[in-house]
Amino acid sequence: MLDSVSESATRAVPPNSPRGSDEFHPGAAEWPAELSRRNFLQLLGGTLALAGLGGCNRPPSKEIVPYVSPPEAGLDVETVYYASTLDREGFGRGVLVETHSGRPTKIEGNPSHPESRGATDVFMQAAILTLYDPERSKAPTFRGEPSTWPAFRALWLDHWRELNATRGAGFALLTEPTASPTQLRLLHALLSRFPEARWYQHTPLPRWDRAGRQADYSFEKADVIFSLESDLLYHHPAALRYAHAFASRRRVENGKVNANRLYVAEASPSVTGSMADHRLPLNPQGRAALLNAIARAIEGHPAISGLDAESAHFVDRLAADLREHASTAAIVVGPELPEAFHRWADAMNRRLGSAGNIVRKLPPVRSDGDGRCAGDLSALTRELAANRVKTLVLLDVNPAYTAPGDVLFSEHLAKAPLRIHLGQYADETAGLCDWHLPESHILETWSDSAAFDGTVSLVQPMIEPLYSTVSKIELLHELTDPAGRSGYDLVRETWRPRVSSEQFEERWRRWLDSEVVDVSGTGESPASAISPAASVDAGPERLPEPEAVISPMVVLKPDYNLLDGRWAPNAWLQELPRPFSHLVWDNAALVAPALARERGLSTGDTVALTCHGRTILAPVWIQQGQARTTVTLHLGYGRQRAGGIGSAHGFDAYPIRSADSPWEANLGELRKTGKRHPFVSTQGHFEMEGRDLVRVVPVSELDRTARESEDGPTLYPQVSYTGYAWGMAIDLSTCIGCNACVVACQAENNIPVVGKEQVARGREMLWLRIDRYYEGDPDNPRLLHQPVPCMHCETAPCEVVCPVGATVHSTEGLNEMVYNRCIGTRYCSNNCPYKVRRFNFLDYRGDQDSPVYLQKNPNVTVRQRGVMEKCTYCVQRINAARIRAEKENRRIHDGEVTTACQQACPVDAIVFGDLSDAGSAVVRRKEERTNYGLLSELNTRPRTTYLARVLNPAAVQESHNPA
Numbered sequence: 001m002l003d004s005v006s007e008s009a010t011r012a013v014p015p016n017s018p019r020g021s022d023e024f025h026p027g028a029a030e031w032p033a034e035l036s037r038r039n040f041l042q043l044l045g046g047t048l049a050l051a052g053l054g055g056c057n058r059p060p061s062k063e064i065v066p067y068v069s070p071p072e073a074g075l076d077v078e079t080v081y082y083a084s085t086l087d088r089e090g091f092g093r094g095v096l097v098e099t100h101s102g103r104p105t106k107i108e109g110n111p112s113h114p115e116s117r118g119a120t121d122v123f124m125q126a127a128i129l130t131l132y133d134p135e136r137s138k139a140p141t142f143r144g145e146p147s148t149w150p151a152f153r154a155l156w157l158d159h160w161r162e163l164n165a166t167r168g169a170g171f172a173l174l175t176e177p178t179a180s181p182t183q184l185r186l187l188h189a190l191l192s193r194f195p196e197a198r199w200y201q202h203t204p205l206p207r208w209d210r211a212g213r214q215a216d217y218s219f220e221k222a223d224v225i226f227s228l229e230s231d232l233l234y235h236h237p238a239a240l241r242y243a244h245a246f247a248s249r250r251r252v253e254n255g256k257v258n259a260n261r262l263y264v265a266e267a268s269p270s271v272t273g274s275m276a277d278h279r280l281p282l283n284p285q286g287r288a289a290l291l292n293a294i295a296r297a298i299e300g301h302p303a304i305s306g307l308d309a310e311s312a313h314f315v316d317r318l319a320a321d322l323r324e325h326a327s328t329a330a331i332v333v334g335p336e337l338p339e340a341f342h343r344w345a346d347a348m349n350r351r352l353g354s355a356g357n358i359v360r361k362l363p364p365v366r367s368d369g370d371g372r373c374a375g376d377l378s379a380l381t382r383e384l385a386a387n388r389v390k391t392l393v394l395l396d397v398n399p400a401y402t403a404p405g406d407v408l409f410s411e412h413l414a415k416a417p418l419r420i421h422l423g424q425y426a427d428e429t430a431g432l433c434d435w436h437l438p439e440s441h442i443l444e445t446w447s448d449s450a451a452f453d454g455t456v457s458l459v460q461p462m463i464e465p466l467y468s469t470v471s472k473i474e475l476l477h478e479l480t481d482p483a484g485r486s487g488y489d490l491v492r493e494t495w496r497p498r499v500s501s502e503q504f505e506e507r508w509r510r511w512l513d514s515e516v517v518d519v520s521g522t523g524e525s526p527a528s529a530i531s532p533a534a535s536v537d538a539g540p541e542r543l544p545e546p547e548a549v550i551s552p553m554v555v556l557k558p559d560y561n562l563l564d565g566r567w568a569p570n571a572w573l574q575e576l577p578r579p580f581s582h583l584v585w586d587n588a589a590l591v592a593p594a595l596a597r598e599r600g601l602s603t604g605d606t607v608a609l610t611c612h613g614r615t616i617l618a619p620v621w622i623q624q625g626q627a628r629t630t631v632t633l634h635l636g637y638g639r640q641r642a643g644g645i646g647s648a649h650g651f652d653a654y655p656i657r658s659a660d661s662p663w664e665a666n667l668g669e670l671r672k673t674g675k676r677h678p679f680v681s682t683q684g685h686f687e688m689e690g691r692d693l694v695r696v697v698p699v700s701e702l703d704r705t706a707r708e709s710e711d712g713p714t715l716y717p718q719v720s721y722t723g724y725a726w727g728m729a730i731d732l733s734t735c736i737g738c739n740a741c742v743v744a745c746q747a748e749n750n751i752p753v754v755g756k757e758q759v760a761r762g763r764e765m766l767w768l769r770i771d772r773y774y775e776g777d778p779d780n781p782r783l784l785h786q787p788v789p790c791m792h793c794e795t796a797p798c799e800v801v802c803p804v805g806a807t808v809h810s811t812e813g814l815n816e817m818v819y820n821r822c823i824g825t826r827y828c829s830n831n832c833p834y835k836v837r838r839f840n841f842l843d844y845r846g847d848q849d850s851p852v853y854l855q856k857n858p859n860v861t862v863r864q865r866g867v868m869e870k871c872t873y874c875v876q877r878i879n880a881a882r883i884r885a886e887k888e889n890r891r892i893h894d895g896e897v898t899t900a901c902q903q904a905c906p907v908d909a910i911v912f913g914d915l916s917d918a919g920s921a922v923v924r925r926k927e928e929r930t931n932y933g934l935l936s937e938l939n940t941r942p943r944t945t946y947l948a949r950v951l952n953p954a955a956v957q958e959s960h961n962p963a
Contacts, residue, residue, distance in 0.1 A: 083110055083514055085449050085457040086124050086442060089205050089563075090177045090366045091115075091237040092449025094516065095124060097462050103854050104128060104443055104462040106747050108903055109240070112514045115451040119240050119906035122561060125743040126572045130441060131466075132851040133569060135643035136424050137438035138467035144431070149468060152435060157482050159391065159418065168194020170390030172416075173479075174380060174397055175472075176203045177366045179450040182494040184367055186476040191372055193480045201368065202377035204402040204564040204635065204654075204662075206335035208237060208452070209364035210342050216360045216453060217332065219260075220245035223325040226263045226294075226318055227272055228287065228341065229334035233736050234271035235558060237452040240906045246275070247734035247907035252702065252950055255929055257733075259699050259952040263318050265290060267555045268590055268632040269580045269625040271736050274783035277953045280314045281592070281627040281780050284553050284664050287337075288543035290315065291344055295540055298322055298351075310780065317954040327353040336557075336663035340543055347540035365450045377407055378659050384412035392416040393479060395472050396439055400429040401639065402564055404662060405614045405655040422475055425569060428641045438469040445471035446487035448494065448517070456517040458491065466851060495519065552595070552629045552667040554611050556653055559587060560739075562636030568646030571753040572743055575764070579737055579785070580772060581621050582683040584764075585756040587650040588621035590632040593778045596622045604676050609633075610669040611656040618651045619677030624686070624774045624781050631667060649756075680760045686774050694732060694773055694784040695948035697930055702950065705929045712939045716795040724812045724892065725915040726873055728899070729925035730787055732949040735909035737785035741901035742768050745789075748874060748900035750860050752844035765838045767871040768901055784949065787910070789901065790815060790836045790871035791934065791942030798828035798837065806868070813915070813943055814873055822867040829868060833935055834942075837870045873912070874899040894920040915943070 080099050085092040086107070094113025098106040107128050109116035116124075130136070140147045163171055171194055178184060191197055208214050217232075219225065219242055230236075233243045249260040264276035265287070273279050282290060293307055297319030307315065322329050329352050333345040349355045367373070374380075377399055383389050385408075392413070403409040410432060413419060419433040430436040444466070447459035470478075471487050478484045485493075492508065498519045499507050511517050558564055561573040568574070575584050589609065591601060601607070605620045609631065618633065626632065638652025658665060688694065697705050745751065745768045752765050768789045774781035792815045798807050799815065806821035807828050829837040843865040846852065856862060859876040863869050874897075881897045894913055902910040913922035925931065930948040933941070 081108075082460065082462055083112070083457075083512070084443065084462065085113075085447075085459045086127055087449060088121075088123060088237055089203070089208075090179050090449075092179060092451045092455075092457050092459075093124060093240070094451075094457050095120070097128075097443065099462055100858050102463065104131065105855055105857055106900075109906075110457075110514075112516055113451070113457060114453060114455050114516075115238060115241050117240060117244055117906075118903070119244065119740070120744065120904045121234075121240060121738060121740050121906070122573060122576060122743045123563075123567065125740060125747050125904060126567065126570050127442070128747060128855055129570055129572050129852075130424070131443050131463075132853075132855045133643075133645075134851050135569060135645070136441070136467065137426050137430075137436065137469070139438060140468075141426065141430075141436045143434055147435075152437065153478075153482065155435075156478070160479075160482050163194055163197075163391070166196065168197035170388065171197040172380060172383065172389045172392045173197065173199045173395065174377070174392065174399065175199070175201055175395045176397055177201050177207075177368045179366045180448055180473070181450065181456065182448050182473050182491050183476065184370070185494055186473055186480065186490065187367075188372060190476060190480045198374040198380075198383070199372060200375055200377065200380040201370075201373050202380075202397055202399055202402075205558055206663075207368050208335055208366065209368055210339065212364065212369060213361040214364050214452070215332075215346075216362050217242065217330055218245065218358050218360070219330065220248050221358050222249075222260055222328055222330045222354075224261050224263070224318075224321045224329040225332065226322070226329070227265070227276075227332045227334075228291070228345070229266050229282075229337055230332045231270040231272045231334070232332055233275065234560070234738055241453075243736055243738070243906040244908070247736075247909070250275075250733045250950065251731060251908075252733060252928055252930060252947065255702060257699060257702070257950060259950065261321060261952045261954060263314070263321075265314070267553075267627040267630040268557065269623065269783055271560075271579060271738055273625070274579075274785060275736055276783075277951050278314060278317060279625070279780065279783070280311060281625055282311075283550050283627045283629050284555060285546045285550050286311070287341065288545045291341070291540075292542050292545065294319055294322075295344075295348065295542070298348075321954055322352060328358065329354050330358045344540040344543060351540070362454060365452060365454055377403060377409060381407050381409045381412055384409070384415050387415055389416045391418045391420075393420045393422070394429055394433070395422050395475070396424075398423070398427045398429045398565070400432055401427065401652075402635075402654060404657040404659045406612065407659050422470075422472065425643065426641060428639070431641055437475065438467055440465050440469040440471045444469065445473075446491045447471060447473055448491055456519070458511050458517060460512055550629050552631065552670065553664055554609065554656065554667050555630055555632045555664045556657060556662065557632060557634055559634040559636035565636035565639055565642070565646075568636060568639045568642040568649070571645045572746055574645060574649065575753050575755075575759065575766075576739055576743060577682045577769070579739065579770075580623065580625075580783075582681040582772060583621065584680050584682060584759050585649050586619075586679060587634045587637040587653075588679065589618040590621055590623040590626055592626035592628045592630070593622055593624060594628045595626075595631075596620070599670060599672070601672065604679055606673045606675040606677050608669065608671045608673055609656065609667065610671075611665040611667060612658050613668070614656050615669075616651060616653065616656055617673065617675075618653070619679065621679065624778045625783060626779075628779060631670065678760070680756050682759065682764055682769065683772060686772055688773050688775065691935075692932075693771070693934065694786050695930070695932055695946070696775075696782070696784070697948045697950050699950055699952045702929070705948075707929050708932045708936060711941050714795050714939055714941075719794070719809070719813075721811070721813060721916060723916070726792070726812055726814060726878065726897075726912070727915040727922055727926070727943040727945075728789070728792075728873070728902075728910065728912045729922050729931065729945055729947060731909045731911075731925070731947040732784075732786060733930075733947060734907040735785065735787060735905075736907055737770050737772070737787075738906065739770060740904045740906060741787060741910065742766055742770060744900045744904035745871070747855075748857055748860070749872070750856050750862050752840075752846075754842070754844060758841070761841075763839070763841050765840075765844070765869075767836070767838065767869070769836075786934075786946070787901070788834060788836060788934070789944060790873075791834050791940065791944045792871075792873060794941035794943065795939065797831040797833065797938075797940060801827040801831045803827070812878075814875060815870075816872065816875070817867075817869060819861055819863055819867045819869070824866040824868070826868065833938055833940065837868055839868050840865050 081096045093116045094110030096108045109119040111118035262276045263278045264273040265280040265282040293315045331345045349359045400410045420435045421430045421433040422437045424439045443462045450456045633653040637650025771786045773784040885892045911922045913920040
């Protein structure tokens with residue numbers, strides 16, 4: 001599947017194109033003419049004998065400990081869950097890894113970990129695919145040619161002796177900032193061994209600490225939240241915890257909700273902005289004036305003139321709320337903004353009295369401010385330019401791609417005589433180095449990591465390395481001591497001194513069980529690190545404001561799916577629709593409708609953008625809700641060495657980036673080139689056209705909301721359910737549209753990737769989609785989203801049109817597909833009003849010898865060409881729970897079955913269960929006044945229903961600000 005997607009464009013046959021005499025798809029298996037029946041039976045017997053000897057893989061050589069209390073969704077006797085930790089921008093997030101017969105197949109959040117709390121995001125779900133990527137580096141290479149580990153180690157031993165003699169003079173090391181206690185210990189050990197060596201750090205992503213502290217928030221306590229350019233519910237190391245806390249104040253229960261209120265000012269729509277009660281599209285040059293106006297309004301002074309009417313109303317409402325809820329308000333500023341805005345937010349939080357309570361300052365967890373670090377990528381580049389670096393080791397970084405346009409790293413890299421790169425892929429930087437060393441996947445290694453709140457957890461391998469790879473900590477130790485040691489021993493060496501020798505083994509096993517280490521990695525526990533509340537001061541100082549004329553600006557952001565480009569080789573994330581444009585396999589220059597009208601632009605126009613004297617070409621996407629004079633570019637695309645999946649998609653925005661101002665720049669020129677770019681988006685229409693697809697209810701009208709009327713009459717035969725009757729409720733008030741459920745469904749149900757060309761033909765295969773709608777003024781619309789799986793209709797239009805009975809109604813109310821009956825008429829898809837059925841136009845199974853097949857869920861059929869497929873309510877999980885219950889002579893407990901989408905959701909927006917159980921959680925959700933069925937006027941009686949989006953807008957305030 002994965003290793004053949006890049007060829008799908010050449011394999012696909014356009015409509016009405018003849019195939020010649022071969023009716024089968026190219027590559028279809030055929031019996032070789034030279035293979036006789038006798039030889040075939042001999043080969044079959046030998047294969048069975050070999051299979052009995054070894055199994056499909058090797059278990060890790062060191063003991064790993066399974067999770068003691070696995071999730072209820074455990075599927076069969078061979079399913080074992082192990083606790084581990086995944087990395088997100090250097091911070092740890094606890095996970096449970098599902099394994100079948102020793103091979104990892106699925107990742108879930110660890111309920112025992114305070115950051116993940118049992119939930120995941122798209123990156124955690126997609127990490128399992130990277131493990132089995134056939135394009136991962138498999139062995140060392142020297143100047144592009146295959147080599148071996150003994151050859152590298154022989155060279156390094158000679159070089160190590162030279163470094164010892166010179167105390168490491170000319171030796172430089174470049175890493176990303178890390179929160180791993182073991183990695184940091186080994187870095188310090190290397191610097192102690194070679195005192196003249198220099199360690200540099202580089203990340204193209206934001207830094208999360210300021211002035212030696214990092215801000216943390218308790219949003220479950222906050223009545224009012226003001227976010228300035230901060231996507232705190234999605235792009236934040238603590239986003240899962242923050243989203244869970246935010247949603248806890250949005251959930252309607254028994255017709256009541258203690259709702260918070262969210263204000264967002266941002267240049268481009270974000271996941272957090274889509275949840276706002278009040279959202280203001282804001283050009284970067286208007287931030288200072290807005291904050292100054294807020295500060296004055298809080299003090300009761302008239303706001304400063306010059307704000308437009310929309311901004312003035314925003315300020316008045318926000319200031320009134322901040323005054324009323326001062327001690328329970330939180331002001332959050334995005335990490336990309338300059339230091340002055342962070343000082344303003346800190347001062348305002350102190351002024352309001354929320355500092356130390358809702359807003360806390362923790363010691364920095366990541367190594368950004370480590371005193372032994374010699375500088376950033378710019379500092380290293382200056383050393384390279386001055387010929388002061390003789391040996392350069394780059395650990396899992398790709399600065400040849402991610403360096404800002406004014407940092408000429410690639411030009412000066414060759415001046416280092418010996419260049420060594422460690423990474424999972426032979427990327428742009430590897431291509432400029434002498435040695436490229438393959439790095440182990442995090443699911444193949446031992447390590448440790450600290451979460452954003454300081455919680456330390458262990459990384460344990462799920463499987464022996466598939467290839468000849470090493471981990472970062474193993475290579476770091478080998479650079480210091482060529483004798484080398486295993487990752488297992490290195491991690492234990494970090495933690496053994498922190499526990500008495502009598503207790504260590506027992507504590508070690510407990511840490512492996514839950515993965516949460518109850519010994520601090522930094523000397524301070526998270527609780528003791530919280531700073532006390534500061535005394536109330538006079539508030540923030542006035543921010544200097546730019547000229548009144550707002551000139552166009554470019555804002556750069558990490559991509560929603562690829563971040564800085566590190567996830568470009570992951571096909572699941574490439575084909576995952578972006579939250580607002582629904583683009584796949586591409587990025588775009590986002591412009592507002594007003595700017596598009598002014599410049600005569602339309603979606604797909606290629607423009608030349610010039611910033612800092614450097615120009616790139618980018619196609620335009622007209623984005624509703626975009627600040628009027630702002631162009632937003634997402635990083636992570638335009639890769640040249642990211643394999644068949646990640647290369648040659650989109651444009652590279654790094655060349656117009658500046659080291660001094662990496663996130664925004666004045667737009668020097670925006671010029672149409674006359675060329676067009678063919679975008680592929682999975683949603684072609686973003687308006688509801690007067691239909692009640694996403695229902696919105698203000699908090700003030702909850703008591704007056706009428707329950708949806710009963711189902712109308714039907715000609716379908718009535719079915720009475722004596723056993724289970726499964727159903728689902730999706731809460732649109734808490735759903736943030738983060739796409740975690742979409743990737744979780746793909747991982748659980750063996751859903752294939754089809755490639756950009758097939759998606760362009762409407763042949764995407766995702767069983768679950770998130771529809772996006774814009775309501776109101778295109779320059780500042782209300783942003784709405786809605787997850788849409790199969791509705792499992794009680795009177796399903798798809799069932800009655802199938803001529804072979806391939807889509808049927810089960811005795812438990814599920815709308816099921818019988819793959820072996822399906823002949824591919826697609827009548828069911830045509831008759832489905834929700835358009836949730838997917839057809840295998842081609843054979844997407846791929847090469848069964850590919851390592852990607854090791855990721856397949858053995859409890860879910862891998863579908864063949866020519867059959868229809870769709871959401872099954874994770875019937876394999878239902879069946880597993882039924883088997884357990886029958887063995888114990890009981891009914892399935894409420895909550896015992898969790899669907900993959902439900903289990904991944906960080907905000908518990910999805911509830912699944914038995915509708916026959918009057919006390920079940922799903923029945924309680926469906927009894928809320930806000931519950932409704934999608935397209936209920938069609939009388940399909942869907943089992944999947946929605947709870948309306950509840951907003952909490954502030955009362956209209958009279959503005960004192962002249963427009």
